[in-house]
C-alpha cells in the first residue's frame with residue numbers, strides 16, 4: 001500500500017526522439033555519458049538517488065557541524081545501535097570509503113576473501129590490498145528463471161573448496177553481501193547467515209556483512225523464511241546483522257540518504273584500527289567524510305528503513321514493476337529483487353552474440369524509445385564471465401510513481417516490437433582499466449553486413 005505523498009517536486013522532460021538519437025550518438029552509446037537532463041525516467045541506480053523524508057530534512061537543518069564530538073554523530077551511534085545492534089561506528093563518505101577503511105585494516109597481501117558475490121567496489125578494494133576476492137554464489141544465482149526464495153545465498157560448498165585450495169590461514173575475512181546486488185539483488189536467508197558465521201568460526205576468520213540493503217533483505221526474510229513469519233522486520237534485521245563481526249554500509253541505499261556510509265563493529269581493537277585509517281582517508285572519526293547534517297539525516301533514515309509501511313511500499317512497487325514488464329513479454333529475472341528489476345537481454349535478443357553486447361543494446365534502445373536509463377550488467381560490464389546478459393532497472397527509493405513505471409513498460413513494449421531488427425554494438429574506445437570500462441568506454445553500432 002502506498003505510504004507517501006509528495007511535498008516537493010522536480011520537473012522532468014522527455015526529449016524528442018531526434019534529440020534522444022543525437023544524445024545517444026554523442027554519448028558514445030554509453031548511458032553514463034548522458035546528462036541527467038537528457039533522461040526522463042532514471043533507473044541507473046538506487047544509490048543516493050532517493051527522496052528524503054520531511055523528518056530527514058528537518059534533521060539536516062539541525063545537523064551539528066562540530067569537527068569533534070558532534071551531536072549528530074551521537075544520533076548516528078544511537079541509530080546504529082538500535083537498528084543494527086552495533087556499538088562502534090566509523091562514518092565514511094560512502095560505502096566504498098567504508099570498504100577502504102575496513103579491508104585495509106583486515107587484509108594483507110596474498111589473502112583470499114570469499115563473498116557470496118563481491119560488488120565491483122568490494123572486489124576492487126580487496127584487490128587493492130593485493131588480496132584475492134573470490135565469488136561463492138549458489139548454483140541457481142545466475143539462473144534467471146529458477147523460482148527459489150534465497151538465490152543470493154553464500155555457497156558454503158564453494159567456500160570450503162576455497163579453503164581446500166588455499167588453506168584456512170590465507171582466509172582472514174569472509175564477507176556476505178545482503179542483498180546480493182551482483183547476483184540480481186537476490187535475498188539471503190538468516191539460516192545462510194548463521195552457517196557463514198559457523199564457517200568463519202571454523203577457519204577463525206572475521207565475518208563481515210555488506211549491509212547496503214539489509215532492510216530490504218529483512219523484508220524478504222519476513223515473507224519467505226518460515227522461522228521469521230511472525231517476527232518484525234526490525235527484529236529480523238538485528239538478528240541477521242548480529243551474526244557479523246563488522247558491517248560495511250553504504251547509507252546511499254538503506255540509510256535513505258544521498259551520501260554517506262560507515263563501518264560498524266563490536267570489536268574494540270578493530271574499531272581502533274578503523275578509526276586510525278578513517279583519520280587518514282575520510283576525516284576525524286565523529287564525521288568521517290560526511291557533513292554533520294548528512295550524518296543527522298542518515299541517523300533518521302536508518303530508523304525509517306526498517307519501518308513496515310516503508311518496506312511494503314518499496315518492495316511492492318519494485319515487484320509490481322517487474323510483474324508489469326513480465327506481463328507484456330519482457331524476460332525478467334525472477335524473483336524480483338528489492339531494489340531493481342533485472343531484464344535478461346540475452347533472451348530478448350537471441351540473434352545478438354555476447355560480443356555485440358545485447359545488454360548494452362537493450363539499455364540504449366530503452367533510452368532511444370522512451371528516455372529511460374538503466375545499466376548493463378552483462379558482457380560489457382563483466383568481460384570474460386559467463387553471467388547472463390542482464391540490464392538492471394534500479395528503482396530510486398520513494399521517488400517514482402505508477403505513471404513513471406507505466407511509461408517504462410510502454411517503452412519496453414516498443415523495444416519488444418522491433419526486437420528482431422536491432423543490431424549490435426562494438427567498442428569504439430579502449431579504456432585503460434578494463435575492469436571498469438563500462439563507466440567510460442564509447443561504443444558504436446556494428447556496421448550492417450549488407
Ligand code: F0G
Nearest residue numbers: 045047094095096119121181212250252
Ligand atoms: N556494496 C554494494 C553491495 C553496493 O551495491 C555498493 C554500491 C557498494 C558496496 C558501494 O557503496 O556506492 O556508497 O560507495 N552500489 C551502487 C549500485 C553504486 O549502483 O549498485 P557506495
